[in-house]
Amino acid sequence: MEFRYLIIQWYERHKRDLPWRHTHDPYRIWVSEIILQQTRVDQGLAYYHRFMEQFPDVETLAKAEEEDVIKVWQGLGYYSRARNMHQSAKTIYQDYQSIFPASYEEIKRLRGIGDYSASAISSIAYGEPRPVIDGNVMRVVARYAGISEAVNSVAGKKMIMEFLLRQIDHDKPGDFNQAVMELGALVCKPKQPLCIQCPVHSGCFAHANGLTAGLPVTIKPRSVTVRFFNYLVISERKEDDWYIWLKKRTGNDIWKNLYDFPLIETERELSVKELENSEDWKLIAGAHHLQVIQVMNNARYLLTHRELRVKFFIIHADDYFHKDFLKIRFSDHHKYPVPRLIENFLKKVDDQPGIFSKFPD
Numbered sequence: 001m002e003f004r005y006l007i008i009q010w011y012e013r014h015k016r017d018l019p020w021r022h023t024h025d026p027y028r029i030w031v032s033e034i035i036l037q038q039t040r041v042d043q044g045l046a047y048y049h050r051f052m053e054q055f056p057d058v059e060t061l062a063k064a065e066e067e068d069v070i071k072v073w074q075g076l077g078y079y080s081r082a083r084n085m086h087q088s089a090k091t092i093y094q095d096y097q098s099i100f101p102a103s104y105e106e107i108k109r110l111r112g113i114g115d116y117s118a119s120a121i122s123s124i125a126y127g128e129p130r131p132v133i134d135g136n137v138m139r140v141v142a143r144y145a146g147i148s149e150a151v152n153s154v155a156g157k158k159m160i161m162e163f164l165l166r167q168i169d170h171d172k173p174g175d176f177n178q179a180v181m182e183l184g185a186l187v188c189k190p191k192q193p194l195c196i197q198c199p200v201h202s203g204c205f206a207h208a209n210g211l212t213a214g215l216p217v218t219i220k221p222r223s224v225t226v227r228f229f230n231y232l233v234i235s236e237r238k239e240d241d242w243y244i245w246l247k248k249r250t251g252n253d254i255w256k257n258l259y260d261f262p263l264i265e266t267e268r269e270l271s272v273k274e275l276e277n278s279e280d281w282k283l284i285a286g287a288h289h290l291q292v293i294q295v296m297n298n299a300r301y302l303l304t305h306r307e308l309r310v311k312f313f314i315i316h317a318d319d320y321f322h323k324d325f326l327k328i329r330f331s332d333h334h335k336y337p338v339p340r341l342i343e344n345f346l347k348k349v350d351d352q353p354g355i356f357s358k359f360p361d
């Protein structure tokens with residue numbers, strides 16, 4: 001018998017009795033999936049019940065105060081996930097009349113929903129044949145199919161997806177997905193898998209070849225370097241226009257030939273005072289008086305193997321000049337190629353033109 005039949009048969013007999021397995025309600029499935037990304041099933045259960053008690057449907061969640069949503073989430077960590085759920089509930093309430101979007105593509109457009117959750121919801125709630133890939137699934141498939149490519153590499157992920165697309169049951173894609181995940185959680189465990197109890201052991205490559213300890217293969221992600229970017233957004237008003245200074249990025253670093261602002265890179269987060277006392281500040285200011293009027297966007301950006309922590313210091317100057325920087329009229333900023341995070345900042349200023357003239361309260 002094929003993998004798909006054996007595994008679904010096994011799932012029907014051995015699955016754990018969990019509340020979200022008694023429903024096809026996409027809202028409940030969504031909540032359970034997001035909670036289970038944070039914690040194990042036994043701990044997640046209590047959170048799921050509490051969440052459902054307080055926010056039984058999309059509309060209640062959409063109308064809730066963010067603070068109350070966060071409170072129910074408290075202890076799970078990654079609070080941005082709870083905020084994203086809250087935002088997405090608002091979108092469903094406002095744009096879809098509280099009816100959960102009914103296809104993978106539409107679900108994936110909601111904030112905070114990636115491939116994994118969109119596949120899980122669309123397959124379980126709507127019967128769309130979208131394979132779900134998580135750590136349990138990767139382990140089961142790599143062992144069963146004998147995939148020796150690292151499961152966290154592009155090639156490895158592609159092979160796993162191809163296997164699942166060939167195998168997924170088009171009549172019961174939700175059960176198929178849950179069955180593979182459940183097998184990984186209960187039988188095909190990371191250490192000492194229970195192969196004798198496994199419904200697919202007769203066709204399993206790793207079992208037949210004594211390779212369960214060697215599969216799946218993973219490559220260690222390189223460690224992430226954290227860089228602190230302090231951007232000096234020097235602004236000056238002349239008659240009716242605001243001017244700002246840009247710097248073209250040269251050298252062998254990220255964003256070569258794009259423009260950003262005069263930058264002071266540090267090894268840790270600095271206060272305004274510390275920044276103003278730094279040598280780099282003196283080099284940028286020269287004989288001019290630069291006055292910080294506001295600090296914005298204490299934000300994190302993830303690049304490959306790098307994390308940027310970025311602050312924008314909005315600064316006032318008079319008759320500023322620096323030979324390395326380019327003075328432009330603010331309204332001309334769209335003429336210069338800039339990295340995404342600078343573009344986002346400039347858009348924000350476009351939307352709130354008062355930012356340059358605002359002094360701290």
Ligand code: SF4
Nearest residue numbers: 188195198201204207
């Ligand atoms: S036979 Fe063993 S290694 Fe293969 S899928 Fe089953 S539990 Fe995993």
